[in-house]
Amino acid sequence: MKLTNAKIKLLTIGKKHANGAGLYLLLNKRHQGKWSYRFMLHNKSHEMGLGQFPLVTLIKARQLRDQYRLLKDQGQNPLFDKRKREEEQRREQGVYFFNMVDQFIKYRKPQWTCPKNEKDWRSSLEKYAYPILNKKPLSMITHKDIEKVLDPIWDKKKDLPKKLQERLNLIMGFAKQRGLYHKPNPAAWNDNLKFVYGGMPHPSEIKHHRSLHYTKLPLFFEKLEKYDVMSSLALQFLILTVARTKEVLLCSREEISLERRQWKIPAKRMKARKEHIVPLSDQSLSLIEKLYAMHNYRYLFAGLKPNQPLCDVAMLSMVKKRFKSFDTTVHGFRSTFRDYISEETNHSGEVAEMCLAHQIPSETERAYRRKDLLEKRRLCLKDWETYCLTGKKQTIVELASRRVA
Numbered sequence: 279m280k281l282t283n284a285k286i287k288l289l290t291i292g293k294k295h296a297n298g299a300g301l302y303l304l305l306n307k308r309h310q311g312k313w314s315y316r317f318m319l320h321n322k323s324h325e326m327g328l329g330q331f332p333l334v335t336l337i338k339a340r341q342l343r344d345q346y347r348l349l350k351d352q353g354q355n356p357l358f359d360k361r362k363r364e365e366e367q368r369r370e371q372g373v374y375f376f377n378m379v380d381q382f383i384k385y386r387k388p389q390w391t392c393p394k395n396e397k398d399w400r401s402s403l404e405k406y407a408y409p410i411l412n413k414k415p416l417s418m419i420t421h422k423d424i425e426k427v428l429d430p431i432w433d434k435k436k437d438l439p440k441k442l443q444e445r446l447n448l449i450m451g452f453a454k455q456r457g458l459y460h461k462p463n464p465a466a467w468n469d470n471l472k473f474v475y476g477g478m479p480h481p482s483e484i485k486h487h488r489s490l491h492y493t494k495l496p497l498f499f500e501k502l503e504k505y506d507v508m509s510s511l512a513l514q515f516l517i518l519t520v521a522r523t524k525e526v527l528l529c530s531r532e533e534i535s536l537e538r539r540q541w542k543i544p545a546k547r548m549k550a551r552k553e554h555i556v557p558l559s560d561q562s563l564s565l566i567e568k569l570y571a572m573h574n575y576r577y578l579f580a581g582l583k584p585n586q587p588l589c590d591v592a593m594l595s596m597v598k599k600r601f602k603s604f605d606t607t608v609h610g611f612r613s614t615f616r617d618y619i620s621e622e623t624n625h626s627g628e629v630a631e632m633c634l635a636h637q638i639p640s641e642t643e644r645a646y647r648r649k650d651l652l653e654k655r656r657l658c659l660k661d662w663e664t665y666c667l668t669g670k671k672q673t674i675v676e677l678a679s680r681r682v683a
Contacts, residue, residue, distance in 0.1 A: 281295065286303070286309075290305075291305050294314075297340070300315050300317050300347065301339060302315075305331075310330065310331060313334055315342070315356070317346070317347070317356065324355070324356075324357060375411040375412055375414060375419065378449055378452070381452070382449045394589075402441070402445065406442055417459065417460075419450070421465075424446060428475075443471065450465045451463050489611065490604055491617075492615075494604060496667070498606075499517065499667065501600075505596070509588065509595070510596060512593055515565050518565075518659070518662070520633055520662070522609070523609065525547060527587045530577055531570075531578065534558075539656075540652075541555070541556040548635060556659075561666075593608045612634055615630070618662065622671045623661055625657070633655050633658055
């Protein structure tokens, strides 16, 4: 007899009633009961519970039966699948958001170059996410919870909402990867959040890093050389090579060729994802040789721990504490270089841009991909080094006479 909700009310108490295809209902005196599914597999009879009636409705019981019946028809034992699901639920319910934060930070920490990264992560999560998420089992977190975290700061903070959403996305994605969260990532931007918020709040305007006027650079460099510490050596190397902070900090021995007098930065570490070769001037090579004599670690600018690079705020900290009166930033020295080359030399703008590893129009790029391009950049950086160390400008007249000679 195929059951209906009306027929269930008339069923005999204490007897199992068949619905068909292995689905059964056993009722007690209060017209409550238990659903079960009976099936044959490998010539053996099996029975498994499907939940309590009426909490599990007739429609839901049939759906569960059909789901497990499909597994049985594929030669799988539905009981194993059920136990696996129950185990996953127990695992999920035993893991809370703060547990996942600890696990993620432990996993990511070796990749961070500065100890302050952990403090920054924990501070933002404890202040904004923990009041909503901390007491919830991980499996119970939904996109509504993520919205409750982001709503109070969405239109009030400039960069924090995007940063916090990215961190929550990484943590919940990490949980999914570890098999501790089985639903769609509730913090993923392209799912629910994009529809809720429409766009990231107040996109930050292009930052113009404060830069030192080139007329003050020789004095700055002279004072900088007096500090014989790793952060000073790294900053000197950054200024001379006009490279970016991360490019300098992660510079390793295998990227340096003393014989060719060059530093080859792999594409994966470049902003434009293209390999970049930096010609090394005399002073840059002297710095490298000094560092080689100091240690034999992998990274040229070694951090406090063996085989870890210098902290990513070390150079900035030196500029702020030791050279506050110069009012500049680490990244600003790239602008200082560009201004000096443009105003005091006749090196072409394209060569200067390629020294900075900027992308230039394809037609121009093709024209400058000649054999002498590296040498053009080497001359450019040599003139820059001379100015940094001595304050001597390579004027247009001087450059012109040098080429004639």
